[in-house]
Amino acid sequence: MKINWQLFRRIVNLAVILGVIIWSMEGMNINLERIARGIPSIGNIIKLMFPPDMDFFSRSLSAMMESIQIAVIGTTIAAILAFPISFLSAAKIGVPFSVVFLAKQILNAIRTFPELILGIFFVASYGPGPLAGVMAIGINSIGMLGKLNSEIVETIDRGPIEALEASGSNRAEVFLYAIFPQVLPQFLATALYRFELNLRAATVLGLVGAGGIGVILLQSLQFRRWPVVGMSLLIIIVVVTIIDYTSAYIRKRIT
Amino acid sequence: MEILEFENVSVVYPGNVEALKKVSLTIKEGEFVVIVGLSGAGKSTLLRTVNRLVEPTEGIIRIGGRDITKLNKKELKKMRAQIGMIFQNFNLVNRSRVVRNVLAGRLSYVPTWRTMLGMFPLKDKEIALSALERVRIGEKANVRADHLSGGQQQRVGIARALAQQPQIILADEPVASLDPPTSHAVMKDLRRINKEDNITTLVNLHFIDLAQEYGERIIGLRDGELVFDGPASEVDEGVFEEIYGRSITDDDLRGGTQVAPREEG
Amino acid sequence: MPQGKKVKAQKVARVFWVDRLKKLGALVIIAFIYIWSARGVGFSLLEIIRELPSFFSLLGEMIPPNWAYSRRLIAPLVETIQIAILGSFFGAILTIPLTLLAANNVTRNKYIYFFAKGLMNIFRTIPELLYAAILVAGIGLGAFSGMLAITIFSTVVIAKLTSESLEAISYGPLEALQAVGGNKLQMIRYAVVPQILPAYTSYSLYVFEINIRVSTVLGLVGAGGIGVPLQTSLNLFRYQNASMIILVTFILVMAIDYASTKLREVLV
Known part of the structure; x- marks a missing residue:
């Protein structure tokens, strides 16, 4: 008898996936009935949010502004701290291998550390408020910015460096006139991209007390004041959308 | 001699x-x-x-x-x-404007603190611009280098070498x-x-x-x-x-x- | 030495002036944003530096991790994985109709298309953890809310990425099927699915990797997983337990990343 191996492999794959799903559902005590009840309740929550509480418009908006401010300052701190690391962790530009390796590992470790946990630590040591949020974002974003930026440094054109060396420029001048202008626009673009992500993070950080619109959400969720939640979500949706588009536009222009 | x-x-x-x-x-x-x-x-x-x-x-x-x-x-x-040098691939900073690229030829003549702040003396800016005029692309001074054709880019390369006022090219x-x-x-x-x-x-x-x-x-x-x-x-x-x-x-x-x-x- | 015609100072001024004006404008706007932001968050370098020691002493209290505690972490760790698996799985299924509706070469009706795209973009602005917090308030504490939050997030993210790939598929195979008289469903099954399947699988795995990271912190808003004991340890100032949790979380995330990379090689 001839065995259809492709079909066999497919069946095995499917069986494994199905097994994992069933195991998960068993473990979490989830059955189809619970799901069937869960999905309508999502609709129900959304219904409760309407109409959004207009009295909370200005408070929510100013809290959202605070989230933006947290993201702006946090991203800037991260960009400044990540700048030297971007070069230290870039291979092929004359940094010793051991330094590059160490810097890359540090960046990886920072990247896997969840923002929210950092937020809790900073709230514990700095007290509740936006500054804790700024620090959480500022430290956490170093990981990703450093990684992306070092990749940019690794791909620069060496031609201008050779040209300036040939004309007798010193190292500082080579850096400022041959390396810096090549990487700067892309560094800015990665910082802007990270800013978009950080704005979302800044809306969440309030849930652990680190300022921004999350604080209003936390309070209104505690007391199930759904129309206030609706208002806050509405403002998040509108503001994040506007900033996403603006940021994407600027990124396109500068690179 | x-x-x-x-x-x-x-x-x-x-x-x-x-x-x-x-x-x-x-x-x-x-x-x-x-x-x-x-x-x-x-x-x-x-x-x-x-x-x-x-x-x-x-x-x-x-x-x-x-x-x-x-x-x-x-x-x-x-x-x-x-000594001015001109390269096969021009070796310009693509994202920088033409005049920046030519000014790079003046770097070694200007004190480092000035070049760090981007404050070139008027004399050096004049030298850079006249170098561009000598290769007939003076009007491109403010254009980004990568917006020029290959021939124009190489002339920027020549202008950069000229801006050094070299003895040898x-x-x-x-x-x-x-x-x-x-x-x-x-x-x-x-x-x-x-x-x-x-x-x-x-x-x-x-x-x-x-x-x-x-x-x-x-x-x-x-x-x-x-x-x-x-x-x-x-x-x-x-x-x-x-x-x-x-x-x-x-x-x-x-x-x-x-x-x-x-x-x- | 060069004897070329001397450039007039006027021209020098003009060439460099344009540049300065542009820079100045950008600087003013940026300065405004920074002053506004710094005042808003009460930014003070002094305070940041003054409080740093207390931050580090807090980190210091986490050392050494409480190794014995790790035995109690197996159940919540398993739950974390299960939340991510189920959330990703349901998301990957629910995303299919949304993907089709949000691709302009499948959905010819403009209104439906824009509605689907819009819905996707709206849901994408809200982070997973907010969904989790909302669902915890609306449905109740526990992993079920966390899983639903991850499902919502996965659905829109996979749909966004996949619908973009779907819009970029080649039309050759579609035309060929049209030529032999296939109907719409047949065309999707034999001309669209094979082209889109690798991207779909790959995005689903990518979202799964994100979901593992998210599900480790879901507990901080009460939505199950390893974040629940973390929250408790932090509230009770049991920092050595907390660091043990963070350590196992690290290991989990790295192990899953590795497994996911292997799985990608097999599936894609």
Whole structure:
């Protein structure tokens, strides 16, 4: 008898996936009935949010502004701290291998550390408020910015460096006139991209007390004041959308 | 008067690759020298030993009578400031504006604190802009380098070298990335500047028709050895076949019209 | 030395002036944003530096991790994985209709298309953890809310990425099927699915990797997983337990990343 191996492999794959799903559902005590009840309740929550509480418009908006401010300052701190690391962790530009390796590992470790946990630590040591949020974002974003930026440094054109060396420029001048202008626009673009992500993070950080619109959400969720939640979500949706588009536009222009 | 002297200069790259073998030659001030040879013959290496982008393994190189192989870092930078270099791939910062790229030629003449702040003296800005005018692209000063055509970019490269107010210009395959009409235009620019300013110019080429047309003196390299040195008028196809070690093909000719359009693209 | 015609100072001024004006304008706007932001968050370098020691002493209290505690972490760790698996799985299924509706070469009706795209973009602005917090308030504490939050997030993210790939497929196979008289469903099954399947699988795995990271912190808003004991340890100032949790979380995330990379090689 001839065995259809492709079909066999497919069946095995499917069986494994199905097994994992069933195991998960068993473990979490989830059955189809619970799901069937869960999905309508999502609709129900959304219904409760309407109409959004207009009295909370200005408070929510100013809290959202605070989230933006947290993201702006946090991203800037991260960009400044990540700048030297971007070069230290870039291979092929004359940094010793051991330094590059160490810097890359540090960046990886920072990247896997969840923002929210950092937020809790900073709230514990700095007290509740936006500054804790700024620090959480500022430290956490170093990981990703450093990684992306070092990749940019690794791909620069060496031609201008050779040209300036040939004309007798010193190292500082080579850096400022041959390396810096090549990487700067892309560094800015990665910082802007990270800013978009950080704005979302800044809306969440309030849930652990680190300022921004999350604080209003936390309070209104505690007391199930759904129309206030609706208002806050509405403002998040509108503001994040506007900033996403603006940021994407600027990124396109500068690179 | 001799401006450049090579005395038994050899270069050995790591892995025991001999790129130059005991080359000796003398170049007079204001000469326009074309160096020909196959790729890998040592043209690039020869050019780069002049400003020590490549360190000679042995031998002496004199510029204006002074041995440059023993210069310390500071003296080396000072010496490099006097030598302009033009590259096959232009080596411009694509994202920077043309005038920034040309000002880079002034870096070694301006105090570092000024260059760090981007505060170039008026005199240096004037030098940069007049360098651009001399290669007929003064109106492109504020355009980003990567918005220019290849020929225009190479002229920015020439302007950057000119902004150094050099004694010597080294051009490493300056037209290899350009089309035939633009190649002729760029060669004409180099020749004109050489004549007008009396700047000693060394050009690497692998196109023999360009070498014959624009060179005054031709130096032939083969496997790192100097195999020919004489006026362009003495050179014919036989000499090139000797230098190349094979018969001449169409690929060795740039061809094209000799009347270049004033502005391209 | 060069004898070219001398450039007039006027021209020098013009060339560099344009540049300065542009820079100045950008600087003013940026300065405004920074002053506004710094005042808003009460930014003070002094305070940041003054409080740093207390931050580090807090980190210091986490050392050494309480190794014995790790035994109690197996159950919540398993739950974390299960939340991510189920959320990703349901998301990957629910995303299919949304993907089709949000691809302009499948959905010819402009209104439906824009509605689907819009819905996707709206849901994308809200982070997973907010969904989790909302669902915890609306449905109740526990892993079920966390899983639903991850499902919502996965659905829109996979749909966004996949619908973009779907819009870029080649039309050759579609035309060929049209030519032999296939109907719409047949065309999707035999011309669209094979082209889109690798991207879909790959995005689903990518979202799964994100979901593992998210599900480790879901507990901080009460939505199950390893974040629940973390929250408790932090509230009770049991920092050595907390660091043990963070350590196992690290290991989990790295192990899953590795497994996911292997799975990608097998599936894609």
